[in-house]
Structure formats: structure tokens, C-alpha cells
């Protein structure tokens with residue numbers, strides 16, 4: 015039978031494999047063919063992984079963001095400083111995928127060290143949005159999102175620090191789940207901002223995300239910040255939202271810069287939720303939205319400045335040639351290896367942590383973070399989930415924001431507050447604006463993934479969004 | 488000169504002999520081939536995460552208890568940021584404002600009083616790797632042709648003990664350090680060998696006029712690797728600072744190196760060159776919150792402190808400070824001492840024999856049957872010296888018994904010796920008369936005869952007395 019990778023969900027692929035209608039080799043081959051056909055223009059992948067002979071697993075294959083370590087397969091975090099670096103070990107999430115029989119299709123593109131919202135900060139060139147090749151797929155997990163949207167992978171691993179799963183999922187018209195901080199291991203995930211980084215599933219449907227989350231989640235002895243899930247993952251089946259209490263924070267829905275088309279799509283989805291039986295109510299998260307972004311741009315760069323110190327040219331990765339002494343080796347290796355965005359954040363973070371500034375910047379940001387956490391906790395005393403657009407805009411043209419870092423940072427305005435609070439969030443496609451996908455963000459309290467997946471699935475079913483990009487149908 | 492008072496505080500690093508390293512499962516051993524005890528974590532490969540060694544935490548708490556410290560209910564790890572090839576992550580995981588053990592007090596007994604040293608804190612951290620600089624000036628990175636790094640040591644658990652500036656001369660510093668070392672060794676948590684670097688000491692030194700309030704500028708003397716060098720380094724630095732003040736100058740805050748060969752002090756870096764370590768909480772680890780049961784369990788394992796034991800030897804057994812101190816060098820020796828005294832031997836004599844002849848014999852005190860050894864020591868005055876030494880040398884043997892040696896005991900029973908003396912006097916009537924006429928030098932002849940008859944087993948003192956008594960009778 016012919017396999018249409020553009021419309022095939024991971025769950026459907028599992029069913030076909032289970033029924034013996036296709037083999038793992040045929041499935042992998044279908045994706046290899048799709049990659050050969052469309053990836054030259056999309057550039058979702060930095061490199062391909064297991065050969066499509068079906069010997070690396072009997073399950074549904076997966077694409078892995080290139081900041082996640084794969085044993086024996088080059089892993090660069092889209093940085094020149096890690097060109098040629100081949101990990102000695104699999105990240106725990108990769109190990110869990112492999113244990114579940116999933117071959118690795120390849121490593122997907124991202125903004126260098128996951129710093130960015132468009133993949134344009136990749137040292138290896140940007141990925142393109144399968145809906146419009148002149149537009150960005152979002153970021154930083156833009157390669158993973160583009161791979162799923164473009165039928166180049168049934169599902170993918172993304173990672174999220176301030177919106178890097180949800181925002182590209184929204185821009186590419188797919189589903190992305192950022193899990194509760196601590197439910198998925200970070201071991202082997204190249205660190206950007208350790209207190210925020212979280213791996214999560216990206217796929218065409220909410221159920222696919224649930225299936226993949228089930229594989230990934232749970233305590234890992236190699237990551238001290240992980241916990242055991244309070245309840246097992248359930249695969250959602252609900253088609254009603256009866257009794258579900260949904261809050262619509264006005265600051266997240268009326269923020270400056272939200273495009274009218276985006277607002278209209280999201281409002282329509284909220285109305286639909288109401289008609290599915292949910293109790294919808296307007297609410298407020300004043301301080302989270304006002305301070306979230308600024309707070310994030312102190313904490314994330316501060317942690318990044320330390321996390322990126324290990325790239326010093328001593329043990330692996332890029333080393334400057336013929337340095338005259340140790341300082342020069344450090345300075346030139348790092349200058350030559352890091353792109354503009356990591357350099358910018360290393361400088362910001364170093365400054366924020368410096369003697370005399372720590373309390374005013376990093377210390378203050380930590381206090382604000384507590385405030386954001388408390389404000390969300392209060393909201394969740396009244397609501398099961400909060401709804402808003404995922405991104406203020408649809409996919410923007412390549413190059414449109416590269417000259418203005420602040421314009422790029424604002425792309426994560428709506429996703430950052432819940433990330434700062436360590437909360438889970440789901441983005442599902444809820445419609446089109448100017449022919450491009452719009453994402454609906456559903457945020458819940460800690461460990462509410464099952465509830466979020468239920469809400470997402472009910473809405474997704476009612477919305478009946480066609481995830482195949484129009485130009486590829 | 489006498490109006491100056493030195494003010495000294497110490498910072499001591501102790502390598503813990505845990506089975507594995509501080510944050511990974513690599514074996515914690517010395518002397519292996521370079522870079523054979525490494526893994527992605529201690530080599531700081533991308534994505535690797537630290538996992539805290541529970542044994543190191545327990546031992547730090549145990550040490551804290553021995554130093555009378557308050558154990559923190561909640562303590563945090565911080566990142567201390569700086570670049571050096573022996574620090575693969577570009578930061579050291581250490582503790583900052585929430586150490587595992589808070590303030591304490593350590594008492595060092597002296598002959599007529601005691602030295603009380605405040606403990607500011609005890610914290611946990613990881614050791615750096617070892618660098619070897621080849622070529623250039625000995626052991627310095629500047630000018631070296633090649634620098635090699637051995638990561639086997641990297642990640643070894645360290646405790647850092649910081650004292651208050653309560654020490655006022657180099658001898659006290661040495662006394663404190665020696666007792667601290669003994670405490671650590673007896674806790675069984677470290678070999679604490681200065682020559683091998685498993686105990687390292689830095690000293691903060693300043694001077695002030697006697698009676699002056701507050702402190703003057705201090706300097707930090709780095710890494711002195713023997714008790715003697717610590718004392719000599721401090722002496723040299725105190726003298727230098729006094730010289731500076733008396734010459735009308737001012738002491739600069741700087742980090743210094745003491746060269747024991749030349750006795751000279753040189754500057755490693757000035758205040759301006761001091762690092763800004765940009766400490767911030769380590770997001771990859773969770774807070775350490777030892778529960779009360781665990782702290783109690785550690786406390787119950789705490790052996791008697793060397794200082795307490797020393798005072799007990801003085802008060803309970805009436806030993807002099809000197810004897811008590813020598814004996815106290817080994818807890819096993821003290822245990823043996825107590826058992827011997829328990830068996831009825833005089834304390835002073837037991838201490839004397841143990842710290843002299845017994846120590847010289849090199850017998851392991853834990854292998855000794857104290858009851859049997861007690862019999863030997865009890866008979867020490869009647870045993871020929873050679874027999875006594877041989878008995879001590881064998882006292883650690885598995886089947887050691889005192890009886891065979893005691894057979895050599897001197898005959899001092901006058902009932903047994905009396906008839907023998909009578910017989911000798913009867914056989915030499917001329918000499919008896921000569922003696923009685925005043926030739927007292929003949930006494931030696933009669934004693935010699937008795938000794939000859941008894942094959943040397945007679946107690947010469949008893950014989951002497953007996954002969955004199957019979958001659959005068």
C-alpha cells in the first residue's frame with residue numbers, strides 16, 4: 015500500500031504496523047523518500063539518522079531535535095562550535111524512544127542552542143515553513159515542527175525553554191506539548207536555560223502527543239529535577255467539555271501585537287469550547303504578562319551564560335587554530351564557534367550575574383518568577399485551563415525580524431509566562447489567518463497533562479483542522 | 488614587635504574517600520592511568536547532568552557534627568563560574584550562601600588551657616581535574632609548551648571548612664590543623680594527607696595592634712602542603728605585614744604563594760585581578776533537605792572526638808598532657824590502654840610502655856589481647872629486658888600468651904633465695920670476714936655468685952638487699 019506521510023498520524027502508523035499491513039522498513043522508507051523529495055526546500059533536517067532498513071526498531075520512527083544527544087550520531091545544537099561532535103551516549107528521551115522501538119529518522123534544525131523563535135539563528139541555515147516556503151517555521155524547534163507539518167516525520171521531539179515547542183507548532187499547524195517542568199528528563203539535552211528547558215512531543219494530533227508523552231515521561235535517575243508522574247498518562251477520547259472551567263486571561267488575549275486574524279481564530283475556538291459545554295470566563299494575569307518577558311530575558315541568559323561555558327575548545331567541538339596562549343584559545347574558539355545570538359545572551363547573562371548587579375537583575379527576576387507562579391496558582395483555583403493564542407502572529411517572512419532581536423523576542427510573549435511558572439501547555443491548530451495556521455494555547459496547572467490533552471482532543475475533534483499544508487494537498 | 492597581633496583564619500579542603508565521585512558514578516580513586524575514570528558528566532559533555540552523591544552528604548553532616556556545627560535544614564548548591572582547563576563545565580558546583588553546615592566551634596586542648604576556634608561553615612563541592620604543564624617554568628601554565636589535563640580527579644567530593652579568624656599565631660594554626668586532620672581521619676571519611684593533596688590548607692592572614700578593634704586588610708596564602716609549611720608560611724606572612732606597616736606602608740589585599748624552599752612569599756593575583764565568580768543557584772540539582780532522622784542517625788555514628796578523649800585521658804587516668812597527647816594519636820592505642828588499665832595495671836606505667844617499647848615494636852594495637860599484654864606489663868620490672876621486648880613484639884600474634892615469657896621473671900622470693908645466699912656465705916668464710924672488716928666492695932662478689940647460681944633469674948635488687956642483711960646479721 016502507498017503511505018501518505020503528509021496525512022499519516024503516528025497512531026495510524028502504529029495501527030498499520032500492528033496489523034501487519036506495513037513493515038517498519040516500508041514506513042521508514044516512505045519517510046526517507048519524503049525527506050529526499052521535500053527536505054531540500056524545507057531544510058527541516060540537519061542530518062539523517064538510522065538507515066531506513068527497518069533494523070533499528072519495529073516502531074514508528076521519530077525525528078529528534080539536534081540539541082538532544084544521540085549516541086554515535088552527530089549532535090550540534092545547530093552551532094558551529096559543536097560541528098563534528100558525536101555524543102558518547104543517548105539522551106534519556108532518545109533511550110526511551112529506542113526502548114519503545116522507534117528508529118531515529120534524523121536530527122532536526124533549530125535556532126543555535128535553542129535561542130530564537132524562527133530557526134534563522136541556526137548556523138546551518140534556516141528551515142522553512144511547509145505552508146509557505148518564504149516564511150519561518152517558528153523556533154527554536156522549527157525543524158521538528160516543519161518535519162511533522164511537511165510529512166517528513168510522523169512525530170518529533172522538540173524542546174521548550176520559553177515557547178520553543180508551542181510557538182513553532184502553532185506556526186506550522188501542528189500540535190505541541192510542553193510538559194510540566196520535571197516530568198521529562200533533560201539528561202542528554204544540550205542545556206540552554208536549565209530551570210526552564212523541557213522536552214516534549216510534537217505531532218499532528220493531540221492523541222499522538224499523548225502517546226509520545228507516555229513514552230517520554232517519568233523520573234530519570236540521571237536528572238535530579240525529574241519526578242514520578244502523579245498519575246499515568248491517559249490517551250484522550252473526550253469529545254465534550256462539559257463542566258470544564260476555562261479562563262481567558264485578557265492580558266494574553268488582548269496583548270499589543272496580536273494580529274486580528276489570530277485573535278479571530280482564537281475567539282472562534284473559545285466560542286466552540288463554550289458550545290462543547292465548557293464554562294468559559296474572562297480572567298486576568300496582569301503581572302505575568304507585564305513582567306514575564308523581561309524576567310525570562312534575565313533568567314534564561316544568566317543560566318545560558320554558565321551552560322555555554324563548557325564549549326571552550328579543550329575537550330571537544332571547535333578549537334581555534336594556533337592560539338598563542340590559553341586566553342586566546344578560549345576567546346577565539348568561542349568567538350569563532352558561537353553565532354550572534356548565543357554571544358548576545360552570554361553577555362546579557364554574564365552581566366545579570368555580575369557582582370553588584372546580581373540582586374537588581376537575577377535576584378529580582380527570581381522574585382518576579384515566584385510572583386508569576388503564585389498568580390498562575392491563584393488562577394488555577396478557579397480554572398482547569400487557560401486559553402489564549404500561542405503566538406501573537408502567524409508565521410512571519412524569513413528575514414523580517416532578524417535585524418531586531420526585541421521583535422523576535424516578542425514572538426514568545428504569550429508562551430513565556432507559563433514556562434516561567436513551570437506549567438504544562440499545549441498548542442493546537444485552531445484555524446487559518448491569511449492562509450497560515452493559528453495556534454491555540456491551552457495552559458494548565460502542574461501535572462495537568464491528562465486534562466490538557468482531553469481538552470485539546472475535544473477541541474481538535476470539533477475544529478477538524480486539516481494539518482496537511484494547503485500547498486501540499 | 489610584640490604589640491602586633493596576628494589574626495589568622497583557615498580554609499581547609501578535604502577530599503572525601505567516597506566510592507564514587509561527587510556528581511557521577513565514576514570510581515573515586517587515585518593513581519590510575521590518566522583519564523580512565525571519566526564519563527560524560529565529569530567531562531562536561533553537552534547535556535550531561537550532575538546527580539548528588541548521598542554518601543558525601545552524609546559525611547559532610549557527620550563532619551559538621553564533629554565540629555559542633557548546626558546542620559542546615561535546607562542547603563543549596565551554586566555554580567561558581569570561571570574558565571580554566573581543569574574545570575570542564577566552566578563552573579564548579581559548590582555551595583554559597585546556604586552551606587550544608589553552619590556555625591560551629593572546635594576546641595583544641597592545650598596543656599594549661601584550650602584553644603577555641605569558631606567554624607564559620609562546612610560546605611560540599613567538587614574538586615577540579617589535575618593539570619600538568621610540560622616545558623617552560625616549572626609547573627606554571629605561562630610559558631608551558633603543552634598543558635595536559637587528567638580528569639580522573641575532576642569531580643572528587645570535597646568538603647571545605649572555613650574557620651573564624653580566631654587563631655593568633657602559627658603554632659595554634661598548626662595545632663588546630665593537626666587535630667582537625669585527626670578528627671577527619673578518625674571519622675573514616677578521608678585519608679587527609681597533605682602531601683598527597685587530600686587535605687589542603689589556605690590561610691587568611693592579617694595583623695593588628697593588640698587591643699585594636701576590627702580587622703585590617705587580609706591576604707590569602709594558598710595551598711601549603713604540610714603542617715610545617717602552613718606554620719612557616721603564616722610566620723613569614725605575619726612578619727612581612729608587620730614590616731610593611733612599620734615601614735609606613737599599607738598591606739594590599741592579594742592572593743599569595745609561599746615557597747617553602749626559599750621561604751619567600753610571592754603574589755599570585757591582586758584584588759583587581761580577583762575573579763567575579765557570578766555565583767547563582769545550580770538549577771540542575773534540587774535543595775538538600777536532610778530529615779531529622781538522618782541527622783540523628785549520623786550523630787549516633789559519631790565516634791568519641793580526639794579532643795574529648797585527650798581530656799578524658801588526663802582526668803580519668805591522671806596522665807600528663809604530654810602522655811595523653813602522645814597516646815591520643817591513635818584511638819586503637821587508647822582503647823588498648825584502657826583495657827590494660829582495666830586489667831589492673833598502673834595507668835602511668837601502661838601509658839609509658841605503650842608509647843615507648845610497644846610503639847617501637849610496631850604491633851597493631853587492635854590485634855592485641857589486652858589481658859595477656861597486661862600480665863607482661865605488670866611483670867615488666869622482674870623480666871629481663873630482652874624477654875620483655877620479645878614479649879611485646881609478639882603481643883599481636885594470634886596465639887600470644889604471657890605465661891612462657893613470665894617464666895623468665897626474676898626470682899625475688901626471699902624464701903627461695905635465702906638458703907642459696909646462706910650456702911654461698913658458708914662456702915666463703917674468709918671473704919665474709921673481710922667484708923665484715925670493712926671491705927664493702929665484696930658485696931658485688933656475693934651478689935654475682937647468687938646471680939650465677941640462679942642463671943640470672945634472681946632479682947638483683949632483692950639479692951642485694953638479702954646479702955647485705957645476712958652479712959650484717
Ligand SMILES: [Zn+2]
Pocket residue numbers: 508511512513524525526527528529530642
Ligand atoms: Zn564521571
